[in-house]
Structure formats: C-alpha cells, structure tokens
Amino acid sequence: MxxxxxxxxxxxxxxxxxxxxxxxxxxxxxxxxxxxxxxxxxxxxxxxxxxxxxxxxxxxxxxxxxxxxxxxxxxxxxxxxxxxxxxxxxxxxxxxxxxxxxxxxxxxxxxxxxxxxxxxVPHGLKGDDMVSMASTGMTVYAGLKPYARPGNKVFINGGSGGTGVPAIQIAKILGYHVTVSCSAANIELVKSLGADTVLDYTTTPIIEQLKDTGAMFDLVLDNVGAPANLYRASSAFLRPEGKFVQVGIGMNLSAAVQFFGNKLSSLLGWGKREYIFVAANASTAVFEQLATWMEQGKLRAxxxxxxxxxxxxxxxxxxxxxxxxxxxxxxxxxx
The missing domain is CATH 3.90.180.10 (Medium-chain alcohol dehydrogenases, catalytic domain)
Known part of the structure; x- marks a missing residue:
C-alpha cells in the first residue's frame, strides 16, 4: 500500500x-x-x-x-x-x-x-444503492422504529429528498399509514415508494392542508424544519399522545431559534405535544437491518x-x- x-x-x-x-x-x-x-x-x-x-x-x-x-x-x-x-x-x-x-x-x-x-454488503447489491441508504436510512429508522404500531398514521414532511425516500419506505415496512408532502413534480415518485396520501405543498401551505384534512396522526416526521414551524401548529393534527420527530435542523440563526423554542415549549408543556430531535445513530445492527430489507426488495435507493x-x-x-x-x-x- x-x-x-x-x-x-x-x-x-x-x-x-x-x-x-x-x-x-x-x-x-x-x-x-x-x-x-x-x-x-x-x-x-x-x-x-x-x-x-x-x-x-x-x-x-x-x-x-x-x-x-x-x-x-x-x-x-x-x-x-x-x-x-x-x-x-x-x-x-x-x-x-x-x-x-x-x-x-x-x-x-x-x-x-x-x-x-x-x-x-449482501452479494448482488450495488454500492451506489448501499451508500445512498447509510446515513439517511439509519436516521429515519431511529425516528420511526421506537414509536411504530401497526396501523398508526404518520405524516412525513418532505418526501422526495435524501431523507424522505427511505422514510416513506421504512414507515411502510413498520406498518404505518403514510401521508407525505412533496411538490407536484414528485407525486408519482413518492407514490411509487408507498405513500398512501400525498399533499402538494406548492398549492396550499402544508399546515392549512393538514388542518383541512381532519386527520389525526400518531407521529409527525419533519425532514424540513424552518421556515415553517410545523410543530407550533401540530396540536391540530397530532394526537395528544403523539410524537413530533424532527430530523436534522438548519445551521442558521432562524433554524436554531425555532429548534430551541420548540424544545423548550415541549419541555414546559406549552407546545402540547412531545418534540423529539433525532440525529444519526449509526450501528452495525441498524445497517444490517437496512441491508436485509434491500436484499428482500422492500427498501430501494x-x-x-x-x-x-x-x-x-x-x-x-x-x-x-x-x-x-x-x-x-x-x-x-x-x-
């Protein structure tokens, strides 16, 4: 060498x-x-x-x-x-x-x-696919797996990006009914990944759409964060015992203010719903699980x-x- x-x-x-x-x-x-x-x-x-x-x-x-x-x-x-x-x-x-x-x-x-x-890596799986599922897959797994119950409803904010793609599929594997947001151009993509209901955020603000549907979710997985503060309005569409899971945060002042404000509101009870921040949580066991699902054809990059x-x-x-x-x-x- x-x-x-x-x-x-x-x-x-x-x-x-x-x-x-x-x-x-x-x-x-x-x-x-x-x-x-x-x-x-x-x-x-x-x-x-x-x-x-x-x-x-x-x-x-x-x-x-x-x-x-x-x-x-x-x-x-x-x-x-x-x-x-x-x-x-x-x-x-x-x-x-x-x-x-x-x-x-x-x-x-x-x-x-x-x-x-x-x-x-299991034999026959492609490197580009495996590496595409590593950080994002393990992160959304940590945000979804602990709260999964068959039939539970999850809203995934941001379904077509690097994090949303595995989030939709892992949620379906774990038994969730999945509602997801994306632009009109990506509706067919997220449906092909298993989304049950799709909200086009380019037509009407997502918070308004969530309120209008009347659906109550057991979990919200937010891949977007700022500028819209989905958590602040979540009591209108998230069950009282539901969890609001934030995946990643922006690295600017407004995103930091929003994050700490939401966390403080959750701790003090002002936010009415529990606010959880999930960061990457790497482990061999999680990577093995993701690889198994990919080998079985349940999860694709x-x-x-x-x-x-x-x-x-x-x-x-x-x-x-x-x-x-x-x-x-x-x-x-x-x-």
Whole structure:
C-alpha cells in the first residue's frame, strides 16, 4: 500500500464550502487505524447537507475544521483491520456511516471507520444503492422504529429528498399509514415508494392542508424544519399522545431559534405535544437491518445523480439546490 492517497480537503477561506475544497497535489497521508477500527478503501460516498452546513457556520468553525475531509457515508473494500476487529477481514465489501465532525471523511481513497459503524454488503447489491441508504436510512429508522404500531398514521414532511425516500419506505415496512408532502413534480415518485396520501405543498401551505384534512396522526416526521414551524401548529393534527420527530435542523440563526423554542415549549408543556430531535445513530445492527430489507426488495435507493471524484464541488452544488430527488453520489474508485 502506498503512503499517500487522493483526498479532498476543506480550507478555512470564506465563501461556499464547495469553493474551498481541493485535492493536495502531494497527496494526503493514508490514515492509521486503532485496534477497534477498519481501514476501508472507499469506492463511493453519498453527500449529505450536514457536510456543508457545519463548514459554513462561521469563521471559528471554519478554523476548527480546516484540513478536514468531508463525507459521512462509506462503501468500499476492507483494506486493513485493527487487532480487536473480529467481524471483518481484508477483502470484505462493507458500508456504513461516520460520526460528523471527524477529520477523516469518506471523500478520500482510504477511510478509518469504527467496526461498530459498518456492516457487510449482501452479494448482488450495488454500492451506489448501499451508500445512498447509510446515513439517511439509519436516521429515519431511529425516528420511526421506537414509536411504530401497526396501523398508526404518520405524516412525513418532505418526501422526495435524501431523507424522505427511505422514510416513506421504512414507515411502510413498520406498518404505518403514510401521508407525505412533496411538490407536484414528485407525486408519482413518492407514490411509487408507498405513500398512501400525498399533499402538494406548492398549492396550499402544508399546515392549512393538514388542518383541512381532519386527520389525526400518531407521529409527525419533519425532514424540513424552518421556515415553517410545523410543530407550533401540530396540536391540530397530532394526537395528544403523539410524537413530533424532527430530523436534522438548519445551521442558521432562524433554524436554531425555532429548534430551541420548540424544545423548550415541549419541555414546559406549552407546545402540547412531545418534540423529539433525532440525529444519526449509526450501528452495525441498524445497517444490517437496512441491508436485509434491500436484499428482500422492500427498501430501494433513489439516486438523483452520480459524479466522479474530480467533480465533488459540482456534486455539492447540485445537493445545495435543494431539488435533488434522492441522493447525490460520488464515485471515489471503480467498483
């Protein structure tokens, strides 16, 4: 194995994150691994909004993360294992997710990953599909699974993006009746994923539509957040014992004010409904479950676009439009 590798690095200059990414001409040192880690030869990764949101927070954050390689979703071949690793061996094809904020991200040829954040890929499944389901799949699983009861009704706000795609399918697998919001252009997509009822947010504000339907939900899974504060109005369409689950938050002042305001209202009882924030919760068990559902044909990835390693800044530009249907995938190495 060579001593250096290709990898994208973020620098602390001002401006959009994608304009501050570069591949050092001298290469990057291949990371060392500890006894509980696996060194993965990265073949593909899927981009996530948190990649750029953290790096665009401000000067202090930029300085802290200067030199970081972005990318959370991992798919590739095991190149080396730590002395305490027993579940994997060299040559295994694996996928999984990284913890946000680490120095060594998936947009590099080699990535160190804790053995507890990986699972083997079943034979016949494609890398682009697996990596598209990693971070988003595990996150919505954590938001849906603890509250699932057959026949329960869930409203998923934002159904056609990277998080909404697995959310609809996992909700159906768990027995929910699914109502989802999206634009008119994506109605057929979300129906094909299993949505029972679709609300077109381009016609009438979603809060008005939810009130007009008269439906009462057992769970709301909000993938959108600001600017509309769905939680504040949720007592009109969420059962008293229901849960309002927020998946991800914006990285700006208005989103932060909304988040903390909602959390405080929930704790003090002003909000009338429980407000729960769900972040990524990676584990081998969850990745194995997602892989099993994909192998069974119950869960499928939707890929908006694929990009080569040299096109990473353009791939982030596509992600940041907010119009991607499913995931934006980058090929690091030929499979």
């Amino acid at each position: 060579a001593a250096t590798m290709r990898g994208w690095q973020f620098n602390s200059a001002s401006g959009p994150m994608e304009r501050n990414l570069s591949i050092p001409s001298s290469g990057l040192p291949i990371p060392t691994i500890n006894k509980d880690e696996v060194l993965v030869e990265s073949h593909a990764t899927a981009l996530n909004p948190i990649d750029h949101k953290i790096l665009e927070l401000g000067l202090i954050t930029r300085l802290i993360f200067s030199g970081l390689t972005p990318g959370l979703d991992v798919y590739g071949r095991v190149a080396k294992v730590g002395s305490n690793v027993t579940s994997f061996q060299e040559g295994d094809i694996v996928y999984g997710g990284l913890v946000p904020g680490g120095k060594h991200g998936a947009l590099a040829e080699y990535v160190p990953v804790s053995q507890n954040l990986l699972a083997k 939707v890929i908006d676009s694929t990009w080569e390693f040299s096109e990473v800044p353009k791939a982030y530009e596509r992600l940041k439009t907010g119009r991607a249907k499913g995931k934006v995938v980058v090929h690091v190495k030929d499979d």
